Amino acid sequence: MSWGQDSQKRDEELRAAAEYGRRAEPLPDIHIHSVLTQADAEYGEELRDRRARQEHLEREIVGLGRRLSAPMSDEEKPRRRWFRRAAKTGEA
Amino acid sequence: MKFVSSSLVGDDQRHKISENFIASQRDARFRPFYFGAILFTVLVAGGALFVDYMIVTEFWTRALANEFLELPGSLASSVAFKSLQVLFATLAAHIFIEHMGVFGRAVFVRVLFLLALTMLGGVGLLLALMSLPAGLADAGLGGNGASLGTALSSLGIETEAAREAAVAQTGLDEARAYQPVLWMASLGVIFLVVTGVAALFLHYALINLKKLFETRDFAERKADMSRLAALEAEYARNREMLIDMERMDHRRNMLWTRLMDSCRAYERGLEGTRTSYLTGRKVRALPAPGRKRQERAAAEERSGQLKACADSQQIARYEALFEDWWSRRQRMSVNDGGPREAVGEVLPPVNTGRRVPTNKAAE
Numbered sequence A: 001m002s003w004g005q006d007s008q009k010r011d012e013e014l015r016a017a018a019e020y021g022r023r024a025e026p027l028p029d030i031h032i033h034s035v036l037t038q039a040d041a042e043y044g045e046e047l048r049d050r051r052a053r054q055e056h057l058e059r060e061i062v063g064l065g066r067r068l069s070a071p072m073s074d075e076e077k078p079r080r081r082w083f084r085r086a087a088k089t090g091e092a
Numbered sequence B: 001m002k003f004v005s006s007s008l009v010g011d012d013q014r015h016k017i018s019e020n021f022i023a024s025q026r027d028a029r030f031r032p033f034y035f036g037a038i039l040f041t042v043l044v045a046g047g048a049l050f051v052d053y054m055i056v057t058e059f060w061t062r063a064l065a066n067e068f069l070e071l072p073g074s075l076a077s078s079v080a081f082k083s084l085q086v087l088f089a090t091l092a093a094h095i096f097i098e099h100m101g102v103f104g105r106a107v108f109v110r111v112l113f114l115l116a117l118t119m120l121g122g123v124g125l126l127l128a129l130m131s132l133p134a135g136l137a138d139a140g141l142g143g144n145g146a147s148l149g150t151a152l153s154s155l156g157i158e159t160e161a162a163r164e165a166a167v168a169q170t171g172l173d174e175a176r177a178y179q180p181v182l183w184m185a186s187l188g189v190i191f192l193v194v195t196g197v198a199a200l201f202l203h204y205a206l207i208n209l210k211k212l213f214e215t216r217d218f219a220e221r222k223a224d225m226s227r228l229a230a231l232e233a234e235y236a237r238n239r240e241m242l243i244d245m246e247r248m249d250h251r252r253n254m255l256w257t258r259l260m261d262s263c264r265a266y267e268r269g270l271e272g273t274r275t276s277y278l279t280g281r282k283v284r285a286l287p288a289p290g291r292k293r294q295e296r297a298a299a300e301e302r303s304g305q306l307k308a309c310a311d312s313q314q315i316a317r318y319e320a321l322f323e324d325w326w327s328r329r330q331r332m333s334v335n336d337g338g339p340r341e342a343v344g345e346v347l348p349p350v351n352t353g354r355r356v357p358t359n360k361a362a363e
Helices: A007-022 A029-068 A084-091 B011-029 B031-064 B073-083 B085-098 B102-130 B144-154 B160-177 B179-214 B216-246 B248-283 B291-312 B315-335
Strands: none
Touching (some): A007 B248, A029 B011, A029 B216, A029 B248, B011 B216, B031 B073, B031 B179, B073 B085, B160 B179, B216 B248, B248 B315
16 A cells, blocks of 8 residues: 555545535644654654565565575586585595 | 666576576476386385395294294294395495495496396306206216116226216215305395395385476476566566655655545535536525615625635645745755655665766767
8 A cells, every 4th residue: 555545544644625615614734734744753663664564575575585586496506426424524 | 878678587597597497397297207206216126125025034934943844932032133124224225325426336336237137147057057958967977877877886897977976966965065155255246236226216206296296396397487576667667666656756746635535625616516516506596675785795604605615715825835845845855954755866876777977988
């Protein structure tokens, strides 16, 4: 959900503004301040969510990329000679 | 300034991913082959086990049977159990192979081949002895000539054939002394060959089974790659969005837009009131005495309200209020210890979208 799409709060805000219009009252300063404060808080929240999501995505992508680029099955197995133990001691 | 690619997956890594995907796809195509190979190798291993079982059964039957080659009832079932040792012998050989290295396995296969050659040579020799030409058989190995020589020697006449037969008989007697050892050795060779083949085919069956399971990797890899592509797309979108959202002017614009949305809703509400006011004024066609004045007063009051509303809708007023609110917000942010959202902090610092200075002199 992108910023400003929180429909419930937004609807309430718009309904309140429309209600002032229907009662033929000027839009009060307090309402404008309230709208801006509310919008600013939502903006900050959206920013934090996106940052967190971005960090999560980064971890996911790096992990997935590492997993998909890992060598497949037997590619990296050391060559054994007579028996496994012999190969290990040979390497050491 | 030069913009470096924002992808978290490097070119080398992406190349490796692509290579792995192609290899996995190629493996997946071999799925029917692996399945067929498993069937074939299991059948061969089963056949070898059966042959081993029959050989060992025969061994135990001969070992435990009486002079009429009959088994006592209590021993008949034990022969079956004793013969099942071939299963464990095969498993032991299989484990032995599994613990071998490449070189050891190659030696094992060659030894097995030599034993198989020996076995075939033995079988060939037996067949050759069984189908010797008549003349050679007459030389004294139980043929017609031998019986004639025996008859003549019983009469005290020693023939050349009888002498040769006696020599051959001595050789056979010496060979018979080693017969149990030779018999056991032959049995051992056959047993080793068949067990070795069974163990090897069991090994191949397991390898193919493993490969068959590994072919499932392709489906998972495909899904993972789709997921990676989706995540990267989302990452790029999110990144672009964050770059915008981090900017203060963008924030200001968005808040202003939000305020204007609210103002439009107010305007719609006010428009409805205006319309209803005008409609209501037209309907009242027959005013009562004194009502006209009241209506005029109400209308004046109403138009005063509407004028006040219209005055309040001046864009300059909204701008002033917005600037006031914005400056207050900035002051509060500073008092709180700095900007609430530090510019530039949003971008993931690791390997992503770095802006690196270019050498202007080089350019």
